[in-house]
Amino acid sequence: MPHRTFLWFILPSLLAMILFIALPIGSVLVQSLYVEHEQVLIETETCGPFGCTPSVSVDQNATRALREAQPLGRFNGLRTYTDRNHLAFAEVAAAWSGSDGWVDFGGRLMNLPFYKALAFTLAYTFIVTPFVIILGLAIALAVNGLPRMLKGPTIFVSLLPMIVTPLVGSLILFWMIDADGIIGATLQRLTGNSDLSLKASPALTWLTLFLYGIWSSSPFAFIVFYAGLQTVPGETLEAAQIDGATRWQRVRYVTIPYMAPLVVFILLIQLMDNFRVFEAIVGLSAQANASSLSILIYSDLRGDVAQFGSAAATSMMTIIGVAILLTPVLIRTWRDFNRKRV
Amino acid sequence: MSSVAHRRSSALIVLSTGFVVLWLVIAAFPFLWTLWGSFKVQGDFFSRADWMNAIWGTRTAVETGGPFTGAGYEGAWIEKGFWRAALNTLIVVFFTVVISLTLGTLGGYALARSGYRYAFWLLMLALVFRAMPHITLVSGYLLPFFEWNLWGYKTTAIIVLVAINQPFTLWMLHSFFLNIPKDLDESAMVDGCTRFQAFRHVIIPVMWPGVVTTGLFSFLLAYNDFAVTAMLLSRENQTMVPAIAGFLGSTFEEGNVMFAVAAVVSATAPLFVLIVFFQRQIVSGLTAGAVKG
Structure with a gap:
């Protein structure tokens, strides 16, 4: 079968697979490098009769605006991969040095999700x-x-x-x-x-x-x-x-x-x-x-x-x-x- | 059957028949039990006193006056709007199957007739795609779909299910087309047909057994899907399987478990009918990839 005919026959199917299987894998890769924005904090001073005390609160509007402007979140590199909920390098190292024997080490690993x-x-x-x-x-x-x-x-x-x-x-x-x-x-x-x-x-x-x-x-x-x-x-x-x-x-x-x-x-x-x-x-x-x-x-x-x-x-x-x-x-x-x- | 090789000792016959009977009980009993229990009240199906109550319907008789009750079905279908989920399932599954088969026949035919190396690579790629857990793909879709306001619609779910179905559909139809002799369409092309005309007038009339079998499996994939439909459909567009999962969130109220039981039986019934009518095609489809290598 000539290349051109082959292409026309396979195109719809191939397009569906590229758009909805290959691209999502790319999208997953990009998303995994980002992490949600932290909440925007604002520092205010409340002044009373006994002087002023600074207090920190969450600026809901600014947080929402930031999350809407950059839905992907902020760039985090590979840190998501190594945090406690994933590969947990730090915790594994701690478990390795702190454990006595394989059974104990295994038990500690099983506490990591x-x-x-x-x-x-x-x-x-x-x-x-x-x-x-x-x-x-x-x-x-x-x-x-x-x-x-x-x-x-x-x-x-x-x-x-x-x-x-x-x-x-x-x-x-x-x-x-x-x-x-x-x-x-x-x-x-x-x-x-x-x-x-x-x-x-x-x-x-x-x-x-x-x-x-x-x-x-x-x-x-x-x-x-x-x-x-x-x-x-x-x-x-x-x-x-x-x-x-x-x-x-x-x-x-x-x-x-x-x-x-x-x-x-x-x-x-x-x-x-x-x-x-x-x-x-x-x-x-x-x-x-x-x-x-x-x-x-x-x-x-x-x-x-x-x-x-x-x-x-x-x-x-x-x-x-x-x-x-x-x-x-x-x-x-x-x-x-x-x-x-x- | 009377040849020496097939004669068996009676002990072996008893043993293997016993084994088959045991397997049949294990395979079928859960379904029969749930079907029977779905017509009882919760106090019988989950009987604290004695599980025999579920058979005789002791509490059911006390609470409703008869040994059987349709309360679970009424609650699920009418009160909780399960009919809407059933309707959504019908729409989603129908379009998924039709579109999958259309794309899959064209692609599968091309793969079966092209001798080039890239056709092999495409099949290998499809195999890798087939192995992707659906939920990993869903985590790729979710954010873009939210951003582009595509989330929640039946159309989106249909397109996604078609795409996820494609690798499998391509493989299966490809192996069916390999069984249709090449000479058939090639002689049509010698007679002056273009490739597409040959496909249209010569291949389409003989391909239906393969298409029906593949269609059955596309149907099963779309009907049984939970990952895609649960994550990508809004509440009013939900299909049956996520709707059943939704019932479980509200099982703390007395009686709601029976809604879920009734919904489960309702969702299983079409599959049961499917096997009754298409047992032969299902069996041939399962073995299509294997026996021919």
Whole structure:
């Protein structure tokens, strides 16, 4: 296809992506270098019978005028990145020199909002993803053995957790684990501990979020693996059996190698999706015990005064995180592409 | 199915059937439970005494005189104006899907038919864009939109959702177009069509299965979105998902939780219908990128 025709076909789509994905990333970068204006203070002297005392007050009108004139705020350089709410260099250094041992250091880091969010985001990404793949493969193998007429309805039901709005799915779970909800009440009865609450302790909240993640993403892995299973040739399986392979060996040495490219695909999609974990934390009202990078940005923007600079700095670091996550995939695809061309 | 390779021992059949049944219960029970509970009063759905109350509707019978009540739905849809949110969702989702597909078909077709290196790079760029967390993009939009007075309108949200949808739409349609043989449009061009005429008269008539599947996923993306719609829409333009989140702020009053439960069930119903009608397309769409590599 000639370059010119290609350009005309791709232009609308490309324009939309440049204007609303590439430019916002630039806008985030610029915003992250600025910080909101401080309030304008005026010093007045109030004179009474016992002499004059200077007092400082906020000049509301001047503050508003300044903020309207320069909505971006004042230039702050990289200081937003290093302040307490982000990379917190000073606090980390203090924690490092003041701590005795790794556990203590880790504990102190978890008091800093950015590190707390980063820890949860990474834990969520790297715990949920493997479980999704294993559970998805297990369901796919089990469903594949069902009689044909049961497969359709099974797939129908399995699609539900994946397709439902994430906020809605997590809300449904939230109501069920409430101390008065069905799961919460049953757990209290089973453990005999009427104070047990899945919402109170950080560890249990993390566990709940992980379980929600696995519940909502497994269907995706299941469907992909199930489709892949249909392409495993029956003759190979039969040959393996005639050679004396047990059922497990057939799964291990015939089926799973066929699934390997699918694992890469699911891994890629899941890493991208789990890294931006967001709605589940809002739906489960878990901000107190678990926060993710997306949640930090959301709460900065949602505050009484939106803190654009702070949100933008976190956004930039999230984007860098995504880039690091994607690098291996991009390198691999680039190699494949070159091999195909040669 | 009767070949040796497919014969299984009965213990394994029991085990794997049990596993499937367990999974089905885990997958479906939360929805059935919430659907059933949405017709009860708060005292039953969140029963302090015994969760069996939610099944029999003990408090519901005491408070309303019958085992079922539509009070939650009435409160959400009429009192709290959820119908407006539903209407907004309909508008936003409809235009997002139509515009996404229009742009995506043109772009995806071009990417599938161009053999140049930049087409590959564009696809890679789209992949990176697809990975961007939506809330980071929103933090880029918010300040400029405030300044230019674009904040709060449905049109703004639609355009933003279309753009965020584009990387995914391009990838999916690109892989569908790769499956349509090149000879088809090339022979039309030999017969004297321009590239666009070939696209218009030869490709469009055969592309609908791919477009429908991609449309379903665009629909899901726009319908399920929370980050963009919650941050970029003013209160009267809110769609269903942020509206549901809004109910939660006011759950301290007795009964308001049930409004949220009813709203959640109402918002899930269209998705349920969607799977009933389009299960095959959804499954084929999920696997389109994977199985073909």
